[in-house]
Amino acid sequence: MKAFTKKVYGGPEVLQLEEVAKPVVKDQHILVKVMANSANPADWHILRGKPLFARLSFGLFKPKKPILGADFAGIVEDVGNGVEDYKVGDHVFGEMLGGGAFAEFASVPVKVCAKMPVNVKFANMAGVPIAGLTAYQALIIHGKLTKGESVLINGASGGVGHFAVQIAKIYGAKVTAICSNKNVDFVKSIGADNVIAYDNVNIHEHDGNYDVIIDTHGNLKHADYKRMGKRGVIVGFTTMSHMVAVLFKNTLSKFPLTQFTAEANTQDLEILASLVKDNKIKVHIEKIYPYTQIPDAITHIEKMRTRGKVVVDWNWKEG
Ligand SMILES: NC(=O)c1ccc[n+]([C@@H]2O[C@H](COP(=O)([O-])OP(=O)(O)OC[C@H]3O[C@@H](n4cnc5c(N)ncnc54)[C@H](OP(=O)(O)O)[C@@H]3O)[C@@H](O)[C@H]2O)c1
Numbered sequence: 638m639k640a641f642t643k644k645v646y647g648g649p650e651v652l653q654l655e656e657v658a659k660p661v662v663k664d665q666h667i668l669v670k671v672m673a674n675s676a677n678p679a680d681w682h683i684l685r686g687k688p689l690f691a692r693l694s695f696g697l698f699k700p701k702k703p704i705l706g707a708d709f710a711g712i713v714e715d716v717g718n719g720v721e722d723y724k725v726g727d728h729v730f731g732e733m734l735g736g737g738a739f740a741e742f743a744s745v746p747v748k749v750c751a752k753m754p755v756n757v758k759f760a761n762m763a764g765v766p767i768a769g770l771t772a773y774q775a776l777i778i779h780g781k782l783t784k785g786e787s788v789l790i791n792g793a794s795g796g797v798g799h800f801a802v803q804i805a806k807i808y809g810a811k812v813t814a815i816c817s818n819k820n821v822d823f824v825k826s827i828g829a830d831n832v833i834a835y836d837n838v839n840i841h842e843h844d845g846n847y848d849v850i851i852d853t854h855g856n857l858k859h860a861d862y863k864r865m866g867k868r869g870v871i872v873g874f875t876t877m878s879h880m881v882a883v884l885f886k887n888t889l890s891k892f893p894l895t896q897f898t899a900e901a902n903t904q905d906l907e908i909l910a911s912l913v914k915d916n917k918i919k920v921h922i923e924k925i926y927p928y929t930q931i932p933d934a935i936t937h938i939e940k941m942r943t944r945g946k947v948v949v950d951w952n953w954k955e956g
Contacts, residue, residue: 706739754914921945
């Protein structure tokens with residue numbers, strides 16, 4: 638089968654499209670014929686082995702796992718021992734944070750998959766896993782958002798942010814979104830009640846008042862959380878030193894601030910699938926790349942200016 642592999646840490650240029658052995662389905666796994674992926678910042682972090690402490694998990698001197706890629710949507714090709722809920726032909730989506738999804742086939746643990754809603758495109762569901770799970774868990778599990786509360790979402794136009802705006806509205810929150818000028822109309826169109834363009838307003842001087850602050854961009858300071866919020870959730874980071882400084886300051890304060898890594902699980906994926914099925918959340922796709930251009934999709938996402946999601950199509954027909 639075809640797969641994008643990496644033998645050393647580096648930029649998108651170290652990725653190679655190779656013929657590798659098709660995986661054999663493991664126990665409690667399903668073998669998925671991948672139809673679409675999406676690209677996430679996690680892909681380039683893992684590809685580059687940055688921040689350096691990530692190498693403790695992904696390989697100290699060189700990558701442990703050759704195949705990159707986390708988010709996928711596809712068709713069940715085979716089921717492993719102990720799998721009861723899936724059959725050959727089911728349409729599924731999910732997240733393999735350890736890698737393996739930028740390939741024609743992937744053996745995936747069932748606990749990080751869910752069935753796709755009918756009549757939804759693979760490209761759309763491939764855009765959901767990491768960004769959708771992160772938005773949902775940031776707001777509902779870590780942010781403990783309740784109906785009628787106000788939420789400030791920094792980085793509201795990106796993969797995580799555009800799901801966060803939509804999910805917060807579904808849960809009955811009043812949403813203030815922060816993005817660049819070029820994305821103001823976009824975040825309004827997905828439901829934001831108020832929008833702050835960071836090109837015009839210095840967010841570190843903004844004196845709004847919110848129940849929950851979700852920072853997907855990762856440039857908010859500890860003083861910003863304390864000045865504007867009652868609870869805070871750190872999702873992204875601009876630099877490790879900035880995030881460590883915010884968390885260190887928080888050890889000296891009683892402010893309820895959480896930093897977390899999203900967890901893939903069937904239950905939360907099913908919630909997201911149902912929201913997509915009911916048309917309550919829409920996956921905005923900025924660009925679809927053919928699978929041969931996965932390195933370009935990574936370059937695109939690495940700029941950190943994506944509106945919605947960047948998706949990869951494994952069924953791309955030239956011309
Ligand atoms: N904790 C977790 O488990 C977890 C999971 C997923 C992602 N993340 C992290 O969350 C971050 C966002 O991920 P993503 O997938 O949403 O990335 P993304 O799709 O690339 O979106 C990045 C967004 O950041 C916005 N942005 C850029 N500069 C900004 C600024 N100065 N102020 C506010 N927003 C700004 C951009 O909007 P404009 O173009 O309008 O500027 C863009 O929409 C990344 O750091 C990623 O590593 C963490």
